[in-house]
Amino acid sequence: MIDPNFVALSRWQFAGTALYHFLFVPLTLGLSWLLVIMETVYVMTGKEIYKDMTRFWGKLFGINFALGVTTGLTMEFQFGTNWSYYSHYVGDVFGAPLAIEGLMAFFLESTFIGLFFLGWDKLSKRQHLAVTFFTALGSNLSALWILVANGWMQNPVGAAFSPETMRMEMKSFADVFFNPVAQVKFVHTVAAGYVTGSLFVLGISAWHILKGRDLPFMRRSFAVAVGFGLASCLSVIVLGDESGYTLGDVQKVKLAAIEAEWHTEPAPAAFTLFGLPSQDKEETEDKIQIPWLMGVIATRSLDKPVEGLSELMVDHERRIRSGMIAYDGLMKIRGGDASPQTKALFDAHAKDLGYGLLLKQFTENPAQATDAEVKAAVKTTIPTVWPLFWSFRIMVGLGFLMLFVFAAGFWLNATNRLEENRWYLWLAVLAIPAPWIACETGWFVAEFGRQPWAIGEVLPTFLATSSLTTGDLIFSLAGFLTFYTLLLVIEIFLMQKYARLGPSSLGLGRYHHETKRALTMK
């Protein structure tokens, strides 16, 4: 029987290591393009200061990148180590984008990154710029493929279940690649990365400007970051809205949970700004609503309703019952029954097999489930609402906050009043953590909102695990906790040390700390 504690530990480990990995990814995605921009200016104008900028921000990029690689390895292993039934069940589809990610993206990014750091003297200007460009392209392509894979978990198109091999098999690569969920996720996620990279450069530059250090260097860095950041932040919001619209199409449960919409309301639905969702009562209490907004976001219309969770659960019950028939058929087929009737019956219900499997947490044989077990399974077809409701609002709120930071910075910079507005510079420094929090809450929304499924409506999370023991999981969790804490402490130590040092860390003899030392020596 399924041990809920073991499943919980497996989930904690995956969520923890994935969220930790994503502390480093967005900065790589965004900062790499900022480096390309800075270096392009250098190659075009020949001004050394842009080379120094590329190298200094590149140093910080490297400190971050190292941990991105380290923690990415864990992810590559973890489907097999901890989600082995998942790997068997969907590897035929899910494995392909991962392998192509390696061949197309990781090789590109990782082969050139070394030359970015160590090739300044061995490459011509243009060659080095090309190296920087390919590094950025590689990391962004890797985001593309991993989001194709993730998009398929959310919305498993282009594949079908095969009773013979007892797994999902790919039917159309184009459908998997052009999955609408994958597409909107890719653009929203890379834009989030660009916002992260920009705010990082913006905040650190602001800090140096506050201290009056290396002003020409930091002002230029600020200008590059604020322009790129403003455009990215606008994109992330528009594209996030697009994500929401796609959810209304293919992940209705997630959308209803994010909005704590328990019951279908007459169109156009109101948007709940704040409120206290209660899972037991299936109600959201004390809510503040904006009329119409929700209907417009989710359906882009004034007459289509947004389905509520209770109505969706009615449909889930139907699908669970249909899934019981599918499960029964599957067992017969695997037991050697080759009759066309059985096959026809199975095929008719095959798309609900996943719903039938949900019963496995209550009974060994879903085909024989009792009414009470079906009812209990229906309850598990929606995620817990309140964490989704709140994390979504944190992400969106931070999105608008950052939009303000970029817009104000852009304006102050354009009108040359940056230095006199110290409050703004401090705001920019304090805003540094915002994109990270938004990214982490965003992923929480995306993945927690997918529950109870590992693969949407196909494979329940609790079935997807490996056959390990709780002891194994405690060991590995302890290992990850120890190493990851240690690594994070070291990373932050180095990052803040070098961020504070500024371009003096390049040892070129022309920046703040070095010239100061030179002066006192005279």
Added chain:
Amino acid sequence: MFDLLDYATLKFVWWILVGVLLMGFAITDGMDMGVGVLLPFVARTDAERRIAINTVGPHWDGNQVWLITAGGAIFAAWPAVYAAAFSGFYMAMLLVLFALFFRPVGFDYRSKIDDTLWRSAWDWGLFVSGAVPALIFGVAFGNLLQGVPFHLDDMLRSHYQGSLLTALLPLLNPFALLAGVISLGMLTVHGALWLQLRADDPVASRARKTTVALAPVVALLFLGAGVWLWFGVDGFRVVSAPPHDAASNPLAKEVARVAHAWFDIYAVVPAAKAAPVAGVLGPIVAGLLASARRPGLGFVANAFGMVGIIGSAGLSMFPFIMPSSIDPRSSLTIWDAASSHFTLTVMFVAAAILLPIVLGYTIWCYARMWGRVTADQIEAQSHSAY
């Protein structure tokens, strides 16, 4: 496009391709791991260590992608193997993973702080991150050859016998440890040859002495493992199975344990003997070339040796990938652990297009960065070099 190759041929092609990725990993990243293993010994002062590190500095990250891609390819081409092996070898995989953690940070962070303790700690980190994976990969092969205690249930979920130490300790049996030492040895020799090519003295000359002493030992141990395999390890043989182009279902076949079965292939396909021959001769020739101060050719010879050693392991087990010692029927072979025809085709097309491109720019990068790393260079670039 989708009748490009028939299903059985594709299954075979993917066996070759996974092999190529593993060999690519040994030749490229194996050399970095070898350098890591040698680091504390052939390089003593900080300057020497930085020389050694910077010979692989620009390349180790790209090289490591061979490993990652091999993992991804196994996931895509043999999902059943990815599932059973990675979860079955749970503890061993974690050890490899934790050891590998020290590589990116070791390379990137080591020289960012000027402190002896800090730097020597990372040097040992780089040592661990080279030695532990090199050893464990060999141990894994040693266990595959003996069969692994797992079985598949009727839902094709894999179950491994044991957990924590009861899963880990049986993996560390004498034959598997021998395989581990061979793997560690061959990668160390490989790293040493690279150092002779790219590092300045005294690092290079110490590496030469290591090669001359170690390479023949690798050949000898490999030969010894072959003898042990013949006398001491029963192989597996497929007794009956569905046709090769049938849908993948491991439980549909019958398998027997038979003495000497791991040598079947060499009788059926005599050309396969080239692999073990290369496995023995490669390191010996590499050692001779090193002592004749021809490390470039030695590097090539050792690469052939490693291809031979890895190839021998793969060929001996053919068509098995992961035999099961407790339920032979659950064993995974290249015919019944593979992905669907469609997926193998898609992946084949992707690999056929992308691998040559990867090789092209990888060679370009090596060519641009070629040259001996000297103490003066490190001194001049002390703020940017690793």
